Each structure stands twice: as structure tokens, then as C-alpha cells.
Amino acid sequence: MEDTPAPTRKRRSGGRAGLASRRGTAAIEQMPWRLPLNIDRPTEPLPEEGMARMHDATMRILEEIGIEFLHPDAVKILREAGCTVNSENVRMDRDLVMHYVGLAPDHFTLTPRNPDKTITIGKGHILFGNVSSPPNYWDLEIGSKVSGNREQCRNLLKLTQYFNCIHFAGGYPVEPVDIHASVRHLDVLYDKLTLTDKVMHAYSLGPERVEDVVEMVRIAGGLSHEEFEASPRMYTNINSTSPLKHDWPMLDGWMRLARRRQGLVVTPFTLAGAMAPVTMAGAVAQSLAEGLAAVVLAQIISPGVPCVIGTFTSNVDMKSGAPAFGTPEYMRATQMTGQMARYYRLPMRSSGVCAANVPDGQAMWETEHSLWAAIQSGTNMVYHAAGWLEGGLIASPEKFIMDCEVLQQMQRYLEPEICDTSDDGLALDAIEEVGPNGHFFGTQHTQDRYTTAFYQPFLSDWKNYEAWEVAGGVWTAERAHTMYKRILADFEEPPMDEGIREELQSFVAKRKEEGGAPTDF
Numbered sequence: 001m002e003d004t005p006a007p008t009r010k011r012r013s014g015g016r017a018g019l020a021s022r023r024g025t026a027a028i029e030q031m032p033w034r035l036p037l038n039i040d041r042p043t044e045p046l047p048e049e050g051m052a053r054m055h056d057a058t059m060r061i062l063e064e065i066g067i068e069f070l071h072p073d074a075v076k077i078l079r080e081a082g083c084t085v086n087s088e089n090v091r092m093d094r095d096l097v098m099h100y101v102g103l104a105p106d107h108f109t110l111t112p113r114n115p116d117k118t119i120t121i122g123k124g125h126i127l128f129g130n131v132s133s134p135p136n137y138w139d140l141e142i143g144s145k146v147s148g149n150r151e152q153c154r155n156l157l158k159l160t161q162y163f164n165c166i167h168f169a170g171g172y173p174v175e176p177v178d179i180h181a182s183v184r185h186l187d188v189l190y191d192k193l194t195l196t197d198k199v200m201h202a203y204s205l206g207p208e209r210v211e212d213v214v215e216m217v218r219i220a221g222g223l224s225h226e227e228f229e230a231s232p233r234m235y236t237n238i239n240s241t242s243p244l245k246h247d248w249p250m251l252d253g254w255m256r257l258a259r260r261r262q263g264l265v266v267t268p269f270t271l272a273g274a275m276a277p278v279t280m281a282g283a284v285a286q287s288l289a290e291g292l293a294a295v296v297l298a299q300i301i302s303p304g305v306p307c308v309i310g311t312f313t314s315n316v317d318m319k320s321g322a323p324a325f326g327t328p329e330y331m332r333a334t335q336m337t338g339q340m341a342r343y344y345r346l347p348m349r350s351s352g353v354c355a356a357n358v359p360d361g362q363a364m365w366e367t368e369h370s371l372w373a374a375i376q377s378g379t380n381m382v383y384h385a386a387g388w389l390e391g392g393l394i395a396s397p398e399k400f401i402m403d404c405e406v407l408q409q410m411q412r413y414l415e416p417e418i419c420d421t422s423d424d425g426l427a428l429d430a431i432e433e434v435g436p437n438g439h440f441f442g443t444q445h446t447q448d449r450y451t452t453a454f455y456q457p458f459l460s461d462w463k464n465y466e467a468w469e470v471a472g473g474v475w476t477a478e479r480a481h482t483m484y485k486r487i488l489a490d491f492e493e494p495p496m497d498e499g500i501r502e503e504l505q506s507f508v509a510k511r512k513e514e515g516g517a518p519t520d521f
Helices: 016-022 048-065 072-080 094-101 150-162 184-195 207-220 225-230 248-259 280-301 328-343 361-377 397-413 428-434 465-470 476-490 498-513
Strands: 067-069 084-086 089-091 107-110 119-122 127-130 200-203 234-238 263-266 307-310 314-316 348-351 381-386
Touching: 048 067, 048 089, 048 094, 048 280, 048 328, 067 072, 067 280, 072 084, 072 089, 072 248, 072 280, 094 280, 127 150, 150 184, 150 397, 150 476, 184 200, 184 207, 184 498, 200 207, 200 248, 207 225, 207 234, 207 248, 207 498, 234 248, 248 263, 248 280, 263 280, 280 307, 280 328, 307 381, 314 328, 328 348, 328 361, 348 361, 361 381, 361 397, 381 397, 397 476
Parallel strands: 127 381, 200 234, 234 263, 263 307, 307 348, 348 381
Antiparallel strands: 067 089, 084 089, 107 119
């Protein structure tokens, strides 16, 4: 991928100034909706002895050091289940841990308001979600980092709905800071539920936000409370406060959704050298302990509730302290976590992340390293797969579209048809027909397959330099910006029953009148 051109680069008529005139000129052909299977054998960097030592270290953290649970109800539940409690510090015997972790399913489904967009977590699937939670926004037209607003959030949600390679709608694709925090969740969830029909996420930030999201997802699906709880319809993701701590608001949401039997994802944020040991194996062991402790709590509350163990283990730049992503260490930590997730028979979440500040070459190689680590590790849910910049502080529509090109190529890579060794695939008749002196363009074998034989990009430009320059010399991020504007212009909301829409509007209005959710904990 090319770097985004510097602002001082001489502009041709095809550069940024020509974006508006070219809008709508190129169709966007994308792959159909599908749930890709990861057919590759996972990379397992730990030998058998290394796995045993990693497991033992994880269990020793839980048994000998303990995890702090900053929620009295969680502490009470864990004490009654047989854990050793000293104030907020909870220690867990390894037999108890393995018993409760063993109750969690190795796969499950999440059914959104459109059942055609039901997804399976686990069972070999690798699924991708949008960027979530950056407070800032960047696009090529603005040209600088700005605080996110509702319009930008809505536009990124439209991309989430539009692209078939995005399977679930994670957190807010950018925080709309122009909406007061007490009611932000109400407005954004209304936007998410009307602009998309994919699986929903709830932030575990206290009881009011979780209960509001639960009710809005239930209403949007036209479900009774019994139907809502009969199978998972949504999910939450919590992060431990590394090192070795789970805080009150996230635990509260975790426990509420465990009782409602919804999807639960726990992702410790362990940056080696800062919130975890500087060695990657030590950071992974700490991350596993923090994650498994939350899984144990969920299984005590609701045996068999679906849980996913996540990894966000990377390293910091030891010169500046800034987070680094898409590094060799990040890749190995993700692979190690995947190996251990299979040991514990839990689905796994990782991320498509980078530390770059704009959608340039660095952004793409770091993100692609992260995405390849997801494939190599056997990840089932990939968070932040499209649109993430600056270590999660910026969301960008150009980066979103550039990432979707990569995601489609990776999904094509995973299709088993590429490795077809049937008679048709081996094509011996065609090889005999052409012999040593011909070419394959005109053979019937080629004619029958040429339209579907190879991946066709929607963003990559395969023209040679001269043809590219004649066409305007448009750089990758500029092409992505043009596509972004086209998608917005042509976007159609997924259908929703008007009665359901009105019920959602009434719920939002009522909760706003009641004051929404508190902004302190």
C-alpha cells in the first residue's frame, strides 16, 4: 500500500481537489455476505513443555497472587463458590478454575434483529468487526484529528452495514462527544439498530447503560423477554484493569449479561513493559489469568453462558511509553494466546490494530500483521478490523475502506477452492492442449473460469505507472475517500418495521426524560 501523499505534494486534477468530480464513477463490487472458515492449521509457537509451563504460570497467578474484583457482589459470589477472599483479592484453586472454565461452550451463535446476519463464534470461524471507541476522527477532507461527533459516528456505522466482510457492529466506531455522556448510549444504539442489522454490542459501564441496550436490542428484534434470553442476541466486551484487577462498572455489566445469557468477551489490556511484564510469555500468562478469572465468575453465575477469551497483549515503545501494535511481539503473543485458548476450549478474540496516525503504509503493514496473527492464532472474533488508527485514538473512513480491501483478500485466501486438486483444478487436459508453444488465454478451460478464477479488488489499482498517472495519479487513501463518499450517497437503511422504530424512539425519549445514565461511578 502506498503512503498518503504529504499536503505539500503538487496536486493534479486527479488529486484531492478532483475527488468531488469523480464521485460515483466506479462501482464497488464486493464479496457476498458469508461466515468465513479458517482452514489453515494454527501457528503454535509453544512446544508441549512450553504450553504446560504457560498453563502452570497462569494457574499460579490465580492461586498464589490473586485477582482483585472491585465489586462486592462478585466477591460474594466467588467466596460462596469456594474461592479464597481477602478483602477484594480473590484467589482460585486451579481445579475450581478448570471446572468452571470447562462449563463454557466452545462455540455459540449470536442472532441480531435480522436473522440472516446470525453469526457463529467458534467452530473454526473467523469474523470481523468495525473499529470501536476512538474519541477522535480523521478523514482526508478534514486533514487533521478532530473530536468525534454523531454524524461521523453514523457515517462509520453506514460503512459497518455496507461491507459484507464486517460481521458484527462493535462499540461506537467513533465516540460522538457532541452528545452528553449520560444519553450518548441511547442515541448511538438507536443509530446502530436502525442503520445496521448486524449483531450488537453493549458497553459494560454500569447498570443503566447495559439494561438500556438490552431493552433496545430486545425491542428491535420484536422479542419477548423469554425469547431474548433463550439464545444470545448481543454481547459485551470487558477489559481488565491490568495488572490483576477487574473494576466495578465492567463487572456489573458482565454479571448482568451473564444472568441474561448473552455473549461475554473478556479482553485484558496487557501492554508488555507497562501493565504486564516486559517478557511476552509473562504478559500472556498474566492476560490469561485475568481473563479466566472473569470466565469463572460468569460460569458460577450462569453455567454454560457463552464466553470468549480475548487478547490485547502487545508492547510499548520503551523510548516513549506509547503503545505499539502490529509488532513481531504482538503477533507472537496472539499466537500463544490462541494456542492456550484451544487448550481451555474457549473461542478467542483478537484485534486488527496499528499505531500509525494516518492511513499510510505503516498503518497497513501493522494492521496486516495484526490480521495475519488473527488467522495464525485461530482467532474467532477480530475486533477493530476496519478503521483503527493511532493505537485506537482515531477512527478513519479511508482506513476503514482500505482495511476492508485487505479483509476481502484474506477471506478469499481462506477459500478452499484455491487449492482444488480435482481433475478440473489440476487442468491436465488444458496443459496438454496448450503444450510448450501456446498460451492459456484462449482455452475453453480459461474461458469457463476467467471471471471467477482470481480475486478482483475494489480498491487496489493494478494499472502500470503510466496508465495510473494518466488516470490522475490517485493514491490509495484518495481512492478510498472517493468510495466513502459514494457509499454515503447511495446508502439505504436496512428495513425496520415502523411500529418497532416508533417503540425504540419512545424508549429513547422516556429514558432521556429520566436522565439516562450517571456519568460517574
